[in-house]
Amino acid sequence: MIELDGAVGEGGGQILRSALTLSMITGQAFCIKNIRAGRKKPGLLRQHLVAVQAATQISGATVTGAELGSQTLVFAPKAIKGGDYQFAIGSAGSCTLVLQTVMLALLHADGPSTVRISGGTHNPMAPPAQFLQRAYIPLLRKMGADIDIELLRSGFYPAGGGCIVATIAPCPQLQQLTLMERGERVEGYAEGIVAGLPASIALRELECVGLGMNWTGDQLRMRGLPGEQGPGNALLITLEYEHATEVFCAFGEKMVRAETVAKDAMHEARRYIASQAAVGEHLADQLMLPMALAGGGSFTADVLSQHAITNAEIIGRFLPVAITLEEGEQRSTCTVRATA
Structure with missing residues:
Protein backbone atom coordinates (compact mmCIF):
# COMPACT_ATOMS: atom_id res chain seq x y z
CA MET A 1 0.00 0.00 0.00
CA GLN A 176 9.60 7.83 -25.81
CA LEU A 177 9.42 11.45 -26.96
CA THR A 178 12.10 14.14 -27.07
CA LEU A 179 10.64 17.62 -27.42
CA MET A 180 13.37 20.19 -26.90
CA GLU A 181 12.45 22.63 -29.70
CA ARG A 182 9.05 23.72 -30.97
CA GLY A 183 10.22 24.56 -34.52
CA GLU A 184 8.90 27.28 -36.80
CA ARG A 185 5.49 28.89 -36.32
CA VAL A 186 2.85 27.34 -38.59
CA GLU A 187 -0.21 29.26 -37.48
CA GLY A 188 -1.47 31.56 -34.75
CA TYR A 189 -5.08 32.61 -34.10
CA ALA A 190 -7.51 33.71 -31.40
CA GLU A 191 -11.12 32.61 -30.83
CA GLY A 192 -13.65 34.66 -28.91
CA ILE A 193 -16.38 32.28 -27.70
CA VAL A 194 -19.73 33.45 -26.34
CA ALA A 195 -22.88 31.56 -25.42
CA GLY A 196 -25.98 33.37 -24.15
CA LEU A 197 -24.02 36.64 -23.94
CA PRO A 198 -23.63 39.64 -26.27
CA ALA A 199 -21.30 39.08 -29.22
CA SER A 200 -19.71 42.43 -28.42
CA ILE A 201 -17.85 40.81 -25.49
CA ALA A 202 -15.95 38.46 -27.79
CA LEU A 203 -15.43 41.17 -30.39
CA ARG A 204 -13.79 43.44 -27.80
CA GLU A 205 -11.52 40.59 -26.68
CA LEU A 206 -10.52 39.88 -30.27
CA GLU A 207 -9.88 43.55 -30.97
CA CYS A 208 -7.56 43.68 -27.98
CA VAL A 209 -5.70 40.56 -29.13
CA GLY A 210 -5.44 41.96 -32.64
CA LEU A 211 -3.73 45.08 -31.34
CA GLY A 212 -1.55 43.23 -28.83
CA MET A 213 -0.42 40.38 -31.10
CA ASN A 214 -0.53 42.34 -34.39
CA TRP A 215 -3.05 39.85 -35.79
CA THR A 216 -5.72 40.57 -38.40
CA GLY A 217 -8.39 38.91 -40.55
CA ASP A 218 -8.75 35.14 -40.15
CA GLN A 219 -6.44 35.19 -37.12
CA LEU A 220 -9.33 36.72 -35.13
CA ARG A 221 -12.27 34.33 -35.07
CA MET A 222 -15.69 34.92 -33.54
CA ARG A 223 -17.42 31.76 -32.21
CA GLY A 224 -21.07 32.23 -31.30
CA LEU A 225 -22.63 29.21 -29.58
CA PRO A 226 -26.34 28.50 -29.02
CA GLY A 227 -27.71 30.46 -26.08
CA GLU A 228 -28.72 27.32 -24.15
CA GLN A 229 -25.04 26.38 -23.84
CA GLY A 230 -24.40 29.51 -21.77
CA PRO A 231 -24.08 31.88 -20.26
CA GLY A 232 -20.36 31.73 -20.85
CA ASN A 233 -17.37 33.38 -22.47
CA ALA A 234 -13.89 32.11 -23.23
CA LEU A 235 -10.96 33.48 -25.21
CA LEU A 236 -8.56 30.95 -26.73
CA ILE A 237 -5.17 31.75 -28.26
CA THR A 238 -3.74 28.88 -30.30
CA LEU A 239 -0.09 28.83 -31.39
CA GLU A 240 0.78 25.99 -33.76
CA TYR A 241 4.44 25.15 -34.34
CA GLU A 242 6.21 22.37 -36.25
CA HIS A 243 6.64 20.09 -33.26
CA ALA A 244 4.05 21.29 -30.74
CA THR A 245 0.86 23.31 -30.43
CA GLU A 246 -0.10 25.39 -27.41
CA VAL A 247 -3.52 26.72 -26.38
CA PHE A 248 -3.85 29.58 -23.89
CA CYS A 249 -7.21 30.41 -22.37
CA ALA A 250 -8.91 33.06 -20.25
CA PHE A 251 -12.54 33.18 -19.13
CA GLY A 252 -15.03 36.00 -18.86
CA GLU A 253 -16.43 36.71 -15.40
CA LYS A 254 -18.91 39.16 -13.93
CA MET A 255 -17.38 42.59 -13.33
CA VAL A 256 -14.26 41.70 -15.39
CA ARG A 257 -13.70 43.73 -18.54
CA ALA A 258 -13.32 41.94 -21.87
CA GLU A 259 -9.98 43.70 -22.36
CA THR A 260 -8.72 42.26 -19.05
CA VAL A 261 -9.67 38.75 -20.18
CA ALA A 262 -7.75 39.27 -23.44
CA LYS A 263 -4.68 40.60 -21.64
CA ASP A 264 -4.65 37.59 -19.29
CA ALA A 265 -4.56 35.17 -22.23
CA MET A 266 -1.97 37.26 -24.08
CA HIS A 267 0.29 37.38 -21.02
CA GLU A 268 0.66 33.59 -21.04
CA ALA A 269 1.02 33.43 -24.82
CA ARG A 270 3.70 36.12 -24.90
CA ARG A 271 5.65 34.49 -22.07
CA TYR A 272 5.65 31.23 -24.00
CA ILE A 273 6.69 32.91 -27.26
CA ALA A 274 9.57 34.76 -25.58
CA SER A 275 10.88 31.63 -23.85
CA GLN A 276 11.51 29.68 -27.08
CA ALA A 277 10.48 26.59 -25.08
CA ALA A 278 8.70 23.64 -26.70
CA VAL A 279 5.70 23.68 -24.34
CA GLY A 280 3.95 25.99 -21.88
CA GLU A 281 3.35 25.67 -18.16
CA HIS A 282 0.19 23.53 -18.24
CA LEU A 283 1.30 21.14 -20.96
CA ALA A 284 4.52 20.64 -18.99
CA ASP A 285 2.45 19.50 -16.00
CA GLN A 286 0.75 16.84 -18.09
CA LEU A 287 3.60 15.50 -20.25
CA MET A 288 5.53 14.02 -17.34
CA LEU A 289 3.17 11.13 -16.72
CA PRO A 290 3.03 9.70 -20.29
CA MET A 291 6.81 10.16 -20.61
CA ALA A 292 7.30 8.24 -17.35
CA LEU A 293 5.04 5.46 -18.64
CA ALA A 294 7.14 5.39 -21.83
CA GLY A 295 10.26 4.91 -19.71
CA GLY A 296 11.89 8.17 -20.69
CA GLY A 297 11.72 11.45 -22.57
CA SER A 298 12.49 15.14 -22.28
CA PHE A 299 11.05 18.56 -23.04
CA THR A 300 11.65 22.25 -22.50
CA ALA A 301 9.01 24.47 -20.87
CA ASP A 302 8.60 28.18 -20.28
CA VAL A 303 7.71 27.56 -16.63
CA LEU A 304 7.88 24.53 -14.33
CA SER A 305 5.16 25.17 -11.77
CA GLN A 306 4.72 23.84 -8.24
CA HIS A 307 2.01 21.71 -9.86
CA ALA A 308 4.66 20.04 -12.05
CA ILE A 309 7.09 19.56 -9.18
CA THR A 310 4.39 17.87 -7.10
CA ASN A 311 3.38 15.66 -10.01
CA ALA A 312 6.99 14.52 -10.45
CA GLU A 313 7.05 13.45 -6.79
CA ILE A 314 3.83 11.41 -7.12
CA ILE A 315 5.04 9.68 -10.31
CA GLY A 316 8.23 8.65 -8.53
CA ARG A 317 6.19 6.84 -5.87
CA PHE A 318 4.66 4.47 -8.44
CA LEU A 319 7.19 4.09 -11.27
CA PRO A 320 10.94 3.32 -11.40
CA VAL A 321 11.88 6.60 -13.06
CA ALA A 322 13.94 9.65 -12.16
CA ILE A 323 12.54 13.05 -13.17
CA THR A 324 15.09 15.87 -13.32
CA LEU A 325 13.85 19.48 -13.41
CA GLU A 326 16.35 22.18 -14.37
CA GLU A 327 15.37 25.84 -14.39
CA GLY A 328 17.10 28.17 -16.85
CA GLU A 329 16.98 31.91 -17.44
CA GLN A 330 14.41 31.75 -20.25
CA ARG A 331 13.23 28.17 -20.26
CA SER A 332 13.38 25.08 -18.08
CA THR A 333 14.11 21.44 -18.93
CA CYS A 334 12.45 18.24 -17.75
CA THR A 335 14.18 14.90 -18.28
CA VAL A 336 12.57 11.55 -17.49
CA ARG A 337 14.69 8.39 -17.42
CA ALA A 338 14.17 4.83 -16.20
CA THR A 339 16.01 3.74 -13.08
CA ALA A 340 15.40 -0.01 -13.36
Whole structure:
Protein backbone atom coordinates (compact mmCIF):
# COMPACT_ATOMS: atom_id res chain seq x y z
CA MET A 1 0.00 0.00 0.00
CA ILE A 2 1.52 3.30 -1.12
CA GLU A 3 0.75 6.08 1.38
CA LEU A 4 0.34 9.61 0.03
CA ASP A 5 -0.17 12.98 1.68
CA GLY A 6 -2.51 15.22 -0.30
CA ALA A 7 -1.14 18.26 1.50
CA VAL A 8 2.32 18.09 -0.09
CA GLY A 9 3.39 20.60 -2.74
CA GLU A 10 0.51 22.47 -4.31
CA GLY A 11 -1.98 20.37 -2.33
CA GLY A 12 -4.63 20.12 -5.05
CA GLY A 13 -6.63 17.53 -6.94
CA GLN A 14 -3.80 16.65 -9.33
CA ILE A 15 -2.18 14.50 -6.63
CA LEU A 16 -5.32 12.36 -6.44
CA ARG A 17 -5.82 12.16 -10.23
CA SER A 18 -2.22 11.16 -10.94
CA ALA A 19 -2.34 8.57 -8.15
CA LEU A 20 -5.53 7.05 -9.56
CA THR A 21 -4.04 6.82 -13.06
CA LEU A 22 -0.76 5.29 -11.87
CA SER A 23 -2.49 2.92 -9.46
CA MET A 24 -4.70 1.51 -12.23
CA ILE A 25 -1.77 1.04 -14.61
CA THR A 26 0.70 -0.45 -12.10
CA GLY A 27 -1.85 -2.39 -10.04
CA GLN A 28 -0.48 -0.82 -6.84
CA ALA A 29 -3.02 0.14 -4.19
CA PHE A 30 -2.70 3.46 -2.40
CA CYS A 31 -4.06 5.41 0.55
CA ILE A 32 -4.20 9.20 0.37
CA LYS A 33 -4.88 11.46 3.33
CA ASN A 34 -5.45 15.23 3.50
CA ILE A 35 -7.04 15.27 0.03
CA ARG A 36 -6.91 18.80 -1.46
CA ALA A 37 -5.68 20.18 1.85
CA GLY A 38 -4.31 23.23 0.07
CA ARG A 39 -7.72 24.36 -1.22
CA LYS A 40 -10.40 26.58 0.33
CA LYS A 41 -12.83 23.64 0.26
CA PRO A 42 -10.69 20.59 1.08
CA GLY A 43 -11.75 17.04 0.34
CA LEU A 44 -13.51 15.52 -2.65
CA LEU A 45 -15.72 17.84 -4.72
CA ARG A 46 -18.04 16.55 -7.44
CA GLN A 47 -15.43 16.34 -10.20
CA HIS A 48 -12.92 14.58 -7.93
CA LEU A 49 -15.54 12.10 -6.75
CA VAL A 50 -16.55 11.35 -10.35
CA ALA A 51 -12.87 10.81 -11.21
CA VAL A 52 -12.67 8.25 -8.39
CA GLN A 53 -15.92 6.61 -9.52
CA ALA A 54 -14.69 6.47 -13.12
CA ALA A 55 -11.39 4.89 -12.08
CA THR A 56 -13.27 2.43 -9.86
CA GLN A 57 -15.57 1.33 -12.66
CA ILE A 58 -12.82 1.00 -15.25
CA SER A 59 -10.50 -1.01 -13.02
CA GLY A 60 -12.97 -2.89 -10.82
CA ALA A 61 -11.28 -1.33 -7.80
CA THR A 62 -12.14 -1.77 -4.14
CA VAL A 63 -12.51 1.71 -2.61
CA THR A 64 -13.22 3.26 0.77
CA GLY A 65 -13.78 6.96 1.40
CA ALA A 66 -15.39 7.74 -1.97
CA GLU A 67 -17.89 10.38 -0.86
CA LEU A 68 -18.26 14.14 -1.12
CA GLY A 69 -16.02 16.00 1.29
CA SER A 70 -13.90 12.95 2.11
CA GLN A 71 -10.26 13.76 2.84
CA THR A 72 -9.05 10.15 2.99
CA LEU A 73 -9.31 7.52 0.25
CA VAL A 74 -8.10 3.94 -0.12
CA PHE A 75 -8.00 2.61 -3.70
CA ALA A 76 -7.09 -0.96 -4.68
CA PRO A 77 -7.46 -1.67 -8.45
CA LYS A 78 -7.89 -4.86 -10.40
CA ALA A 79 -7.69 -5.34 -14.20
CA ILE A 80 -8.48 -2.41 -16.51
CA LYS A 81 -11.46 -3.19 -18.75
CA GLY A 82 -12.26 -1.57 -22.08
CA GLY A 83 -15.86 -0.76 -22.99
CA ASP A 84 -18.41 2.03 -23.31
CA TYR A 85 -18.48 4.31 -20.28
CA GLN A 86 -20.62 7.30 -19.31
CA PHE A 87 -19.96 9.62 -16.38
CA ALA A 88 -22.01 12.65 -15.31
CA ILE A 89 -20.40 15.21 -13.00
CA GLY A 90 -23.72 16.92 -12.35
CA SER A 91 -22.11 20.37 -12.07
CA ALA A 92 -19.64 22.56 -13.96
CA GLY A 93 -16.80 20.40 -12.63
CA SER A 94 -14.23 19.68 -15.32
CA CYS A 95 -14.93 16.94 -17.88
CA THR A 96 -11.36 17.21 -19.13
CA LEU A 97 -9.79 16.50 -15.73
CA VAL A 98 -12.00 13.42 -15.25
CA LEU A 99 -11.08 12.24 -18.73
CA GLN A 100 -7.37 12.73 -18.08
CA THR A 101 -7.67 10.54 -14.99
CA VAL A 102 -8.79 7.50 -16.99
CA MET A 103 -7.42 8.18 -20.48
CA LEU A 104 -3.87 6.86 -20.04
CA ALA A 105 -5.15 3.92 -18.00
CA LEU A 106 -7.49 2.85 -20.81
CA LEU A 107 -4.47 2.53 -23.11
CA HIS A 108 -3.76 -0.56 -20.97
CA ALA A 109 -7.29 -1.99 -21.26
CA ASP A 110 -8.16 -5.35 -22.82
CA GLY A 111 -10.02 -3.68 -25.69
CA PRO A 112 -11.08 -0.32 -27.17
CA SER A 113 -13.09 2.17 -25.11
CA THR A 114 -15.52 5.02 -25.54
CA VAL A 115 -15.84 7.51 -22.67
CA ARG A 116 -18.65 10.06 -22.54
CA ILE A 117 -18.46 12.70 -19.79
CA SER A 118 -20.94 15.50 -19.06
CA GLY A 119 -20.20 18.58 -16.96
CA GLY A 120 -17.98 21.62 -17.50
CA THR A 121 -15.84 21.85 -20.64
CA HIS A 122 -14.69 25.46 -20.21
CA ASN A 123 -14.01 26.63 -16.67
CA PRO A 124 -11.15 28.19 -14.72
CA MET A 125 -8.48 25.95 -13.15
CA ALA A 126 -8.86 23.24 -15.81
CA PRO A 127 -7.78 22.77 -19.44
CA PRO A 128 -10.54 23.50 -21.98
CA ALA A 129 -11.55 20.77 -24.41
CA GLN A 130 -9.59 22.46 -27.24
CA PHE A 131 -6.40 22.21 -25.19
CA LEU A 132 -6.71 18.43 -25.15
CA GLN A 133 -7.68 18.29 -28.83
CA ARG A 134 -4.92 20.55 -30.15
CA ALA A 135 -2.05 20.41 -27.66
CA TYR A 136 -2.09 17.27 -25.50
CA ILE A 137 -3.59 14.51 -27.68
CA PRO A 138 -1.35 15.20 -30.75
CA LEU A 139 1.73 14.63 -28.56
CA LEU A 140 0.25 11.38 -27.21
CA ARG A 141 -0.29 10.31 -30.83
CA LYS A 142 3.39 10.96 -31.51
CA MET A 143 4.05 8.52 -28.67
CA GLY A 144 1.89 5.87 -30.35
CA ALA A 145 -1.50 6.39 -28.67
CA ASP A 146 -4.71 6.21 -30.71
CA ILE A 147 -7.01 8.68 -28.94
CA ASP A 148 -9.63 11.04 -30.31
CA ILE A 149 -11.79 13.60 -28.49
CA GLU A 150 -14.98 15.24 -29.71
CA LEU A 151 -16.62 18.24 -28.05
CA LEU A 152 -20.37 17.63 -28.39
CA ARG A 153 -21.57 20.58 -26.35
CA SER A 154 -19.82 23.34 -24.46
CA GLY A 155 -20.48 23.82 -20.75
CA PHE A 156 -19.36 26.90 -18.81
CA TYR A 157 -19.12 27.66 -15.11
CA PRO A 158 -21.41 27.71 -13.16
CA ALA A 159 -24.12 25.96 -15.23
CA GLY A 160 -22.09 23.14 -16.79
CA GLY A 161 -24.13 21.01 -19.16
CA GLY A 162 -21.28 20.33 -21.58
CA CYS A 163 -20.30 16.97 -23.03
CA ILE A 164 -17.15 15.40 -24.48
CA VAL A 165 -16.63 11.94 -25.97
CA ALA A 166 -13.27 10.18 -26.23
CA THR A 167 -12.38 7.02 -28.15
CA ILE A 168 -9.30 5.17 -26.95
CA ALA A 169 -7.59 2.12 -28.47
CA PRO A 170 -5.23 -0.09 -26.44
CA CYS A 171 -1.55 0.88 -26.52
CA PRO A 172 0.22 -0.85 -23.62
CA GLN A 173 3.63 0.70 -24.36
CA LEU A 174 4.05 4.33 -25.29
CA GLN A 175 7.10 5.42 -27.29
CA GLN A 176 9.60 7.83 -25.81
CA LEU A 177 9.42 11.45 -26.96
CA THR A 178 12.10 14.14 -27.07
CA LEU A 179 10.64 17.62 -27.42
CA MET A 180 13.37 20.19 -26.90
CA GLU A 181 12.45 22.63 -29.70
CA ARG A 182 9.05 23.72 -30.97
CA GLY A 183 10.22 24.56 -34.52
CA GLU A 184 8.90 27.28 -36.80
CA ARG A 185 5.49 28.89 -36.32
CA VAL A 186 2.85 27.34 -38.59
CA GLU A 187 -0.21 29.26 -37.48
CA GLY A 188 -1.47 31.56 -34.75
CA TYR A 189 -5.08 32.61 -34.10
CA ALA A 190 -7.51 33.71 -31.40
CA GLU A 191 -11.12 32.61 -30.83
CA GLY A 192 -13.65 34.66 -28.91
CA ILE A 193 -16.38 32.28 -27.70
CA VAL A 194 -19.73 33.45 -26.34
CA ALA A 195 -22.88 31.56 -25.42
CA GLY A 196 -25.98 33.37 -24.15
CA LEU A 197 -24.02 36.64 -23.94
CA PRO A 198 -23.63 39.64 -26.27
CA ALA A 199 -21.30 39.08 -29.22
CA SER A 200 -19.71 42.43 -28.42
CA ILE A 201 -17.85 40.81 -25.49
CA ALA A 202 -15.95 38.46 -27.79
CA LEU A 203 -15.43 41.17 -30.39
CA ARG A 204 -13.79 43.44 -27.80
CA GLU A 205 -11.52 40.59 -26.68
CA LEU A 206 -10.52 39.88 -30.27
CA GLU A 207 -9.88 43.55 -30.97
CA CYS A 208 -7.56 43.68 -27.98
CA VAL A 209 -5.70 40.56 -29.13
CA GLY A 210 -5.44 41.96 -32.64
CA LEU A 211 -3.73 45.08 -31.34
CA GLY A 212 -1.55 43.23 -28.83
CA MET A 213 -0.42 40.38 -31.10
CA ASN A 214 -0.53 42.34 -34.39
CA TRP A 215 -3.05 39.85 -35.79
CA THR A 216 -5.72 40.57 -38.40
CA GLY A 217 -8.39 38.91 -40.55
CA ASP A 218 -8.75 35.14 -40.15
CA GLN A 219 -6.44 35.19 -37.12
CA LEU A 220 -9.33 36.72 -35.13
CA ARG A 221 -12.27 34.33 -35.07
CA MET A 222 -15.69 34.92 -33.54
CA ARG A 223 -17.42 31.76 -32.21
CA GLY A 224 -21.07 32.23 -31.30
CA LEU A 225 -22.63 29.21 -29.58
CA PRO A 226 -26.34 28.50 -29.02
CA GLY A 227 -27.71 30.46 -26.08
CA GLU A 228 -28.72 27.32 -24.15
CA GLN A 229 -25.04 26.38 -23.84
CA GLY A 230 -24.40 29.51 -21.77
CA PRO A 231 -24.08 31.88 -20.26
CA GLY A 232 -20.36 31.73 -20.85
CA ASN A 233 -17.37 33.38 -22.47
CA ALA A 234 -13.89 32.11 -23.23
CA LEU A 235 -10.96 33.48 -25.21
CA LEU A 236 -8.56 30.95 -26.73
CA ILE A 237 -5.17 31.75 -28.26
CA THR A 238 -3.74 28.88 -30.30
CA LEU A 239 -0.09 28.83 -31.39
CA GLU A 240 0.78 25.99 -33.76
CA TYR A 241 4.44 25.15 -34.34
CA GLU A 242 6.21 22.37 -36.25
CA HIS A 243 6.64 20.09 -33.26
CA ALA A 244 4.05 21.29 -30.74
CA THR A 245 0.86 23.31 -30.43
CA GLU A 246 -0.10 25.39 -27.41
CA VAL A 247 -3.52 26.72 -26.38
CA PHE A 248 -3.85 29.58 -23.89
CA CYS A 249 -7.21 30.41 -22.37
CA ALA A 250 -8.91 33.06 -20.25
CA PHE A 251 -12.54 33.18 -19.13
CA GLY A 252 -15.03 36.00 -18.86
CA GLU A 253 -16.43 36.71 -15.40
CA LYS A 254 -18.91 39.16 -13.93
CA MET A 255 -17.38 42.59 -13.33
CA VAL A 256 -14.26 41.70 -15.39
CA ARG A 257 -13.70 43.73 -18.54
CA ALA A 258 -13.32 41.94 -21.87
CA GLU A 259 -9.98 43.70 -22.36
CA THR A 260 -8.72 42.26 -19.05
CA VAL A 261 -9.67 38.75 -20.18
CA ALA A 262 -7.75 39.27 -23.44
CA LYS A 263 -4.68 40.60 -21.64
CA ASP A 264 -4.65 37.59 -19.29
CA ALA A 265 -4.56 35.17 -22.23
CA MET A 266 -1.97 37.26 -24.08
CA HIS A 267 0.29 37.38 -21.02
CA GLU A 268 0.66 33.59 -21.04
CA ALA A 269 1.02 33.43 -24.82
CA ARG A 270 3.70 36.12 -24.90
CA ARG A 271 5.65 34.49 -22.07
CA TYR A 272 5.65 31.23 -24.00
CA ILE A 273 6.69 32.91 -27.26
CA ALA A 274 9.57 34.76 -25.58
CA SER A 275 10.88 31.63 -23.85
CA GLN A 276 11.51 29.68 -27.08
CA ALA A 277 10.48 26.59 -25.08
CA ALA A 278 8.70 23.64 -26.70
CA VAL A 279 5.70 23.68 -24.34
CA GLY A 280 3.95 25.99 -21.88
CA GLU A 281 3.35 25.67 -18.16
CA HIS A 282 0.19 23.53 -18.24
CA LEU A 283 1.30 21.14 -20.96
CA ALA A 284 4.52 20.64 -18.99
CA ASP A 285 2.45 19.50 -16.00
CA GLN A 286 0.75 16.84 -18.09
CA LEU A 287 3.60 15.50 -20.25
CA MET A 288 5.53 14.02 -17.34
CA LEU A 289 3.17 11.13 -16.72
CA PRO A 290 3.03 9.70 -20.29
CA MET A 291 6.81 10.16 -20.61
CA ALA A 292 7.30 8.24 -17.35
CA LEU A 293 5.04 5.46 -18.64
CA ALA A 294 7.14 5.39 -21.83
CA GLY A 295 10.26 4.91 -19.71
CA GLY A 296 11.89 8.17 -20.69
CA GLY A 297 11.72 11.45 -22.57
CA SER A 298 12.49 15.14 -22.28
CA PHE A 299 11.05 18.56 -23.04
CA THR A 300 11.65 22.25 -22.50
CA ALA A 301 9.01 24.47 -20.87
CA ASP A 302 8.60 28.18 -20.28
CA VAL A 303 7.71 27.56 -16.63
CA LEU A 304 7.88 24.53 -14.33
CA SER A 305 5.16 25.17 -11.77
CA GLN A 306 4.72 23.84 -8.24
CA HIS A 307 2.01 21.71 -9.86
CA ALA A 308 4.66 20.04 -12.05
CA ILE A 309 7.09 19.56 -9.18
CA THR A 310 4.39 17.87 -7.10
CA ASN A 311 3.38 15.66 -10.01
CA ALA A 312 6.99 14.52 -10.45
CA GLU A 313 7.05 13.45 -6.79
CA ILE A 314 3.83 11.41 -7.12
CA ILE A 315 5.04 9.68 -10.31
CA GLY A 316 8.23 8.65 -8.53
CA ARG A 317 6.19 6.84 -5.87
CA PHE A 318 4.66 4.47 -8.44
CA LEU A 319 7.19 4.09 -11.27
CA PRO A 320 10.94 3.32 -11.40
CA VAL A 321 11.88 6.60 -13.06
CA ALA A 322 13.94 9.65 -12.16
CA ILE A 323 12.54 13.05 -13.17
CA THR A 324 15.09 15.87 -13.32
CA LEU A 325 13.85 19.48 -13.41
CA GLU A 326 16.35 22.18 -14.37
CA GLU A 327 15.37 25.84 -14.39
CA GLY A 328 17.10 28.17 -16.85
CA GLU A 329 16.98 31.91 -17.44
CA GLN A 330 14.41 31.75 -20.25
CA ARG A 331 13.23 28.17 -20.26
CA SER A 332 13.38 25.08 -18.08
CA THR A 333 14.11 21.44 -18.93
CA CYS A 334 12.45 18.24 -17.75
CA THR A 335 14.18 14.90 -18.28
CA VAL A 336 12.57 11.55 -17.49
CA ARG A 337 14.69 8.39 -17.42
CA ALA A 338 14.17 4.83 -16.20
CA THR A 339 16.01 3.74 -13.08
CA ALA A 340 15.40 -0.01 -13.36
